[in-house]
Amino acid sequence: MEFQQKSQVYRLLVIGANGGIGRQCIEIALKAGHKVTAVLRNPANLTLAHHNLEVVQGDIMQPETFEKYLPNKDAVISAIGVKGGLLSDKPTTLYSQGNVNLLAAMSKMGVSRVFFISASAIEISPILPFFIRLVAKYIVQNLLRNMYDDLRKMEKLVKESDSTWTIMRPPQLTDKPVTGNYRFAINSFLKNCLSISRADVGHFIINNISNEATYQATIEIGY
Incomplete structure (x- = not known):
């Protein structure tokens, strides 16, 4: 279960x-009473x-379009992602x-706290069932080779930064509603980490903004 912050x-x-x-x-943060600037x-x-x-206009590839909205923010959530799927992976x-x-x-x-979204299969968990490890390594990583290559570069750069970062590594994502009932592992692997809803990833993030145990840490999350 998630950390219960003040x-x-x-x-x-x-x-x-x-x-x-x-x-x-955004939806979970607003429901909890937080103030949100959404950049699109x-x-x-x-x-x-x-x-x-x-709601403001901005492009992460053009920092001058969004940096003016950063001052006085307590945390940033980078939820960017490429469009496509297993059969449309591009550099x-x-x-x-x-x-x-x-x-x-x-x-x-002058903003430090930030969350990034990566993927669990970026590093094959040694405690996953053997068949799942084979699928992750030889099918998922191959079909999404370009995306995973860039995620690895991202993780390395984030870990070398001076920010107060947390990297989320979810497994297969679903569109099921938020439950608040999930497991997570900090800087380690989660046994049978196979799926999680996007809503519960968001739930973890919003409920762990000030959790120091997640600072400079990777998080595996799943049911």
Whole structure:
């Protein structure tokens, strides 16, 4: 279960706000009473209105478009992702260069706390069943070779930064509703980490913003 942080209103910035995890983070944060700035390349794509929500235009590949919204934020959530799937993997620098841009802008504007979304199969868990390890290594990693290559670059760059980072490594993502009932492992592997809803990834993030155990840590999460 997630860490129960002190009751506090956070000022959050979510970039990649119309993606599955990004939107879930926004909805859960607003429900908890936090204030959110949502950054999208096309703000019209976020059909959500709330008195604690500010929707702005910005592109993580162009930091000058969003860095002005960073001052006074308590945390940033990078929920960016490439479109496509197992059969449409293409070379990308979105995760690595995009998040380097974000880290540089955060440093410039004096913001440290940040969450990034990676993937559990980036590092094959030794405690997964043998067959699942084979599928992850020889099928998933091969079909998504370009995405995983860029995620590895991103993780290395994030870990070398001075930010107060947390890297989320979810397994297969689903669109099921939030439950708040999941398992997680900090800087280690989660046994039978096979699936998690985007909503519960968002739930963990919003409920662990000030959890020091997650600072400079990778998190595996699953049911």
